[in-house]
Amino acid sequence: MNDTTQSSQGVGLVVRGLRKSFDGQEVLKGIDLAVRPGEIFVIMGPSGSGKSVLLKHLIGLETPDAGEILVNGDPISAPETAAKYRMALVFQSGALLNSLTVGENVGLYLAEHRLKPPAEIERIVAEKLADVGLKDVMHKMPAELSGGMKKRAAIARALVIEPQLILYDEPTSELDPVSAVVIGNEILELNRRIRVTSLVVSHDRDLAFGVADRIAVIAEGRILTVGTPAEVKNFQDPLVQNFLTADFKRAS
Amino acid sequence: MFRNIGEIILLFWRTLLALPQTWRQRQKVFDQFFEIGNASLLMVCVLSFFIGGVIALNFGPVLVEHSMASVVGGVVGLALAKELAPVMMAILIAGRIGSAMAAEIGSMSVYQEVDALRTMNINPIHYLVLPRVLAISLALPMLVVFSVLVGWFGGAVVANYNHLMDIPFRVFFANLRDIVELQDVANGVFKSFCFAVIVGVVSCHQGLTTIGGPRGIGRSVTKAVVNSIVLIVIFDYLLTRFLLK
Ligand SMILES: Nc1ncnc2c1ncn2[C@@H]1O[C@H](COP(=O)(O)OP(=O)(O)O)[C@@H](O)[C@H]1O
Ligand SMILES: [Mg+2]
Numbered sequence: 001m002n003d004t005t006q007s008s009q010g011v012g013l014v015v016r017g018l019r020k021s022f023d024g025q026e027v028l029k030g031i032d033l034a035v036r037p038g039e040i041f042v043i044m045g046p047s048g049s050g051k052s053v054l055l056k057h058l059i060g061l062e063t064p065d066a067g068e069i070l071v072n073g074d075p076i077s078a079p080e081t082a083a084k085y086r087m088a089l090v091f092q093s094g095a096l097l098n099s100l101t102v103g104e105n106v107g108l109y110l111a112e113h114r115l116k117p118p119a120e121i122e123r124i125v126a127e128k129l130a131d132v133g134l135k136d137v138m139h140k141m142p143a144e145l146s147g148g149m150k151k152r153a154a155i156a157r158a159l160v161i162e163p164q165l166i167l168y169d170e171p172t173s174e175l176d177p178v179s180a181v182v183i184g185n186e187i188l189e190l191n192r193r194i195r196v197t198s199l200v201v202s203h204d205r206d207l208a209f210g211v212a213d214r215i216a217v218i219a220e221g222r223i224l225t226v227g228t229p230a231e232v233k234n235f236q237d238p239l240v241q242n243f244l245t246a247d248f249k250r251a252s
Numbered sequence: 253m254f255r256n257i258g259e260i261i262l263l264f265w266r267t268l269l270a271l272p273q274t275w276r277q278r279q280k281v282f283d284q285f286f287e288i289g290n291a292s293l294l295m296v297c298v299l300s301f302f303i304g305g306v307i308a309l310n311f312g313p314v315l316v317e318h319s320m321a322s323v324v325g326g327v328v329g330l331a332l333a334k335e336l337a338p339v340m341m342a343i344l345i346a347g348r349i350g351s352a353m354a355a356e357i358g359s360m361s362v363y364q365e366v367d368a369l370r371t372m373n374i375n376p377i378h379y380l381v382l383p384r385v386l387a388i389s390l391a392l393p394m395l396v397v398f399s400v401l402v403g404w405f406g407g408a409v410v411a412n413y414n415h416l417m418d419i420p421f422r423v424f425f426a427n428l429r430d431i432v433e434l435q436d437v438a439n440g441v442f443k444s445f446c447f448a449v450i451v452g453v454v455s456c457h458q459g460l461t462t463i464g465g466p467r468g469i470g471r472s473v474t475k476a477v478v479n480s481i482v483l484i485v486i487f488d489y490l491l492t493r494f495l496l497k
Pocket of ligand 1: 022023027045046047048049050051052053054
């Protein structure tokens with residue numbers, strides 16, 4: 001699109017034997033995953049299956065009880081790793097800071113770390129907002145945006161980091177079908193343009209099969225299967241098939 | 253509450269370690285400082301006037317009856333400077349500012365804004381806690397000086413116009429100057445500085461540990477205010493007993 005959206009090479013991600021309990025309740029029961037550099041990997045599963053908890057581990061917001069997480073082979077728990085790779089999480093709710101304008105939110109990372117002068121930050125913010133299709137929102141407050149616009153602003157905020165790995169938590173939840181497709185296309189487009197490794201967590205079957213290079217199905221803290229969309233569709237497991245085919249029971 | 257004391261001390265320590273970030277965060281410190289001033293100056297004024305007045309009203313007539321009219325100014329002056337202004341203003345600020353801090357940071361925790369900061373490598377202690385604790389520690393001592401002056405004035409007005417006392421302003425303030433030393437005011441101001449740190453750290457800690465949606469935020473606000481007030485009263489005794497002779 002333009003020069004500053006340089007191709008940041010996506011990183012690979014490996015998760016081995018990840019376990020986590022809260023108050024004696026085991027939420028993640030030994031997760032193994034390997035996400036390849038530059039791919040769109042979707043983790044699909046019902047609500048409460050541990051998807052958000054998994055994402056928080058991947059970005060270092062939670063520490064595992066057991067197991068390890070490697071980014072390009074470096075353990076995420078090491079302080080050097082955090083400095084070496086740029087990763088961003090797009091929260092389910094967007095998690096924009098309510099007391100800041102949308103523009104300040106998007107530019108927060110650059111401003112707080114004094115990475116660029118203010119004028120330059122403003123230019124980058126405008127550019128990233130345009131990248132996600134948002135116009136004239138720079139000086140608005142997050143409360144004035146619709147749900148879909150908030151999520152797109154959150155994606156813009158993630159893009160400012162020039163991430164090598166973007167984690168999306170339920171990017172289409174609470175959105176109308178059209179906005180959901182727009183977000184899905186956004187994820188595809190970003191992946192193609194900056195080759196960023198994209199890990200999408202969702203219970204939205206349409207989104208998963210629409211954007212994924214590979215899909216993992218998670219239920220009750222365990223990965224049931226991993227494969228291409230076609231492979232997953234044909235995976236003969238009652239839990240997986242139930243999740244993939246559950247539908248309303250109205251006679252047509 | 254006492255289960256959290258360790259965590260609160262830890263947050264206090266981390267805030268101290270964050271002090272080198274002050275210059276970077278100066279804009280936020282100023283913003284918070286003026287917000288505190290705006291939110292509380294008028295209340296401090298009204299409250300202090302009446303506190304001074306009621307002290308004069310409570311002790312003045314008794315002292316006059318025992319022909320000690322000349323010490324009313326000193327009694328009101330000391331009571332305000334050493335005890336009432338610091339403690340009452342700290343409690344007022346806990347209710348007015350501590351509650352707001354707990355609510356704001358609490359809602360940021362609940363709605364994952366604090367997590368979002370962490371994922372951007374922005375330390376919530378630098379970004380949220382430090383500016384608030386600094387601003388309140390700066391603002392409360394200044395408010396206390398102001399409160400002491402207004403309180404003295406309130407005491408003087410009541411001592412002058414109450415028919416049981418009829419103590420002229422000149423006599424009241426001459427006695428106050430005789431008895432109250434700068435050290436007494438300084439002690440009160442120092443106590444208020446400690447109270448401010450308590451309110452700031454306790455409220456921010458409560459905000460950062462908020463869980464469970466809007467009801468959780470409500471709970472946090474209540475806890476922040478109640479815990480602050482309990483600690484203010486306990487520390488008031490300890491500081492007065494051990495530090496300020
Ligand atoms: N911080 C926490 N403390 C206790 N339980 C938690 C915590 N975070 C998540 N859980 C529990 O873990 C389970 C999985 O949650 P989550 O990962 O949010 O599910 P989802 O797949 O819908 O994103 C839920 O039962 C939730 O209650
Ligand atoms: Mg979730």
